Amino acid sequence: MLWVYLHFPHLLLDHIRRSRKNGENGRENGRENAEEALVVVEAAGQRVLQACPEAQNQGVQPGMPLKTAITLVPSLAIARADTSREQQILAEQARWLYRHAANITPYPPDGLLAEVGSLQKLYGGLAAVWQTFEQALSQRQLTAWMATGKTPLAARLCARAGQGQCTTDRDHMMQQLSRLPLTAVELDGRTLTRLQRMGLTRLGEVMQLPAREMAHRLSPDTLAYIQKIQGTRPDPQQPWRPPHHFRQQADFAQDIEHSEGLLFPLHRILGELEEDLCWRQQDTDSLLLVLNHRHHQPTRLRIRTSGPEHRAEVFLDLLRLRFEQHPLKAPVTSLVLSVRRFMGREASNGNDLLGETPDLNEAWHTLISRLQARLGENALQQLSPRADHRPEHAWTTANLPQRAHATSPEASNLPHRPLWLLKSPHPLQETPSAWFSGPERISGGWWDGQRVHRDYYIAQLASGQLAWVFRDVRDGWFVHGWFG
Template sequence: MLWAAIHLPRRALDAALRRQPDPSAPLALADGPPQRRRVVQANGAALAAGVQPGQPLAAAMALCPRLSCVSFDAGQASRLLDLACAWAYRYSGQVCRDDADTLWLEVGGSLGLFGPWPRFERLLRDDLRELGLAHALAVAPTPLGALCLARQQDGLAVHDAAQLRHALGRLPLALAPFDERTRDVLAGLGVRRLRQLFALPRPGLRRRFGAGLLDVLDRLTGDAPDLRPCYQPPDVFEARFEFDEEIHYHTGLLFPLKRLLGDLCAFLVGRDGGVQRFELIYEHDLRPPSAHAVGAVAAERDPARLFELARLVIEREPIPAPVRAFGIRAADLPPFVPAGRDLFEARPAGAMDWPALQARLQARLGEDAVHQWAPHADPRPEHAQRRVRELRGRYLLPPALPRPTWLLERPIPLRGPAPRLLAGPERIESGWWDGDDLRRDYYVAQTAEGQRAWVFCAAGERGPFMLHGWFA
């Protein structure tokens, strides 16, 4: 097996930056009591202005008046790690995470699908940059080995156990996955690098530190299996965006909407699914939450399409009160089937297919405003079709004689000279069960002006004729 460790050293800061309209502006995470708040992490612009981790927040604000401050949120950072796991699931069925800042994915079985490791690594890094995650990435035959290498140097790759042991031996003890007390005791014994620890007799290590240290060493080098619970994508996606101040206009919701839908699509790609219906949830200060439903004709996972549908719903439907927090919830997650396309696409650039156009019209006008006509099992022309939102199932068999493309709302007498009958009669006798009984003989006829009409008369008669439709 071959494991890739993705270490996210500033996960909490990245979670805050992803919620900023301008991530390049100075930003710092602060924590502590209100009177003694200190900087926990800062982005590059803040560091360049002199802001440092551990610095009092008042001093940081004095150094950088444009500094934005966000409270440290461990829950938000944990949710970002869950999102990264959902994204990684698209590349491997074995994805693991710890309680700190690292996730692992088994990449040995995926190299045949995504190419050799250098190409695979580029794919991972491109996606991580798009997600806005600063990271360090390394590959090794064991999860703990890959983590130690990622902490040492970004981009290291070791493909067999012998090379791994040699590479680990050069690492300082501070990068080893031991608790602080064990590292302090080993440092007191003069152990500075892992190769010195590897050289110590195992019985002595067991007596002094117990079996736990040896178990970690064996899992680090691959002498013992490293069994970890694997990530399983949930069946429901939920994400939330909280504002510092109430939002009074829908335009203030567009940036968080775009970010949340991007996260939803990363989640969907990981589980190889789509979304057909989701909710926009608005939280208010003095009243219960409200929601709008957004639907698509077929399963979608294109963030641009989903954003357009949601934006149209937000513009059409009124929001009952100012918004304090905004979120999305998606529980209808069917399998995603890409639309079939011709090899030489003849459709003009920018043109939409029918499902996309239908979903867009429904989002703008309302779900009941757009429909299709579906065949209905009733021989009476007035009842042979019905309105549906989406065609499902099999079409009915076509009738023996053709049907007109233009059916009049109600039949009218056919004026003028007697028409020439081209086909028929086709007798339709039905409707006795609902009070709309009819008994007619239908013909395809040509009028004196050359028009082709669909006419009928009483059963067994040859006139007078009633006009019921026109053929194209």
């Protein structure tokens, strides 16, 4: 088997920088702040863990006390390390990698392992797989050190040491592995000290020791670990499967005060949502956006569409309309977009093989969604039938359903009805000049004390108007509606 390991040396830093660039690009003053220095400090806030290139160019280095870093860069932007957040970010990267490789295993907090031996024929060789990963990393603005290996541990150690190469040559990979210093082999401190006292400094020197001597002088666990690196002992990997939901978070080193600044990170996140939905061959009609504030409760915005949707631009337009109706109540420190409702994608009803026929149903859903985003979910209503034969009681208004796909009987089986139904019948003042259909008897209402007993006709008046008239057995002739 052949494995590729991706080590993210500063995953949290890359994530914050990407969110910060997108957020600051939308500020009203138009000032570009992407070059500002940013560091990630430990939870206690005393020491620098990760520093961006801009900070390093000004003398800030990982491991430096924070006070020293601030002295060098007074305008330094600071973010605290968060283990749970790093795991969430790694899960987001695992979800992305799963689109390209089915057999992957996350190595928290900063690594992903992928089995690529079975992908070479699909992609056309290891070089094509490697290039696919590199292009995706570049698009996601992430830094990763990659390495191949015949075993998972071999690929991991080479990647974390920054000595990975794209190769399938077993001898070359073993030579590369043998040159690793023992400090990069992730041995416990006691075992590392013993090996150094034995005069060993490279992994290759340790792998040449007899197995019995290694187990005796070190420990059986150390022997098992070295054998897993070499591939002489099984090292099964637990395959990872993506959860059946979508969740993306954007963190900002500096608070976003205007909603325009949120549209840029949302555009990126919604683009990833569109890719995810296309990969799933699914749609959604519900998004939840949570805006986190420093001194206020989070703002929760539920975005709903009138039908299944997957296009990022449509979701972004709805969010823009929602922001216009609900300005930010406080600066935003981070945002979370999540989707938990998925539905199968429906085939287009168009007759064009190339998909160029306008989809009127899709356009209708887009219009309804925009109106609901601007006016409110309950602002729009539709006519719905009611189980009553009396025309004035046969319909009612109701809120628009989330998915309007109700079936209706064939039009040919329904009686003709006018498009304009009067609020109440008017007495017929003249004798019709022509009769076209009728009578249609409607009798009912005995259950609520408003009984009717009518014979309906379609008739033309002398003026040329086509009327829906009826004769009431007690009160005479009336006009109840007009045909167009």
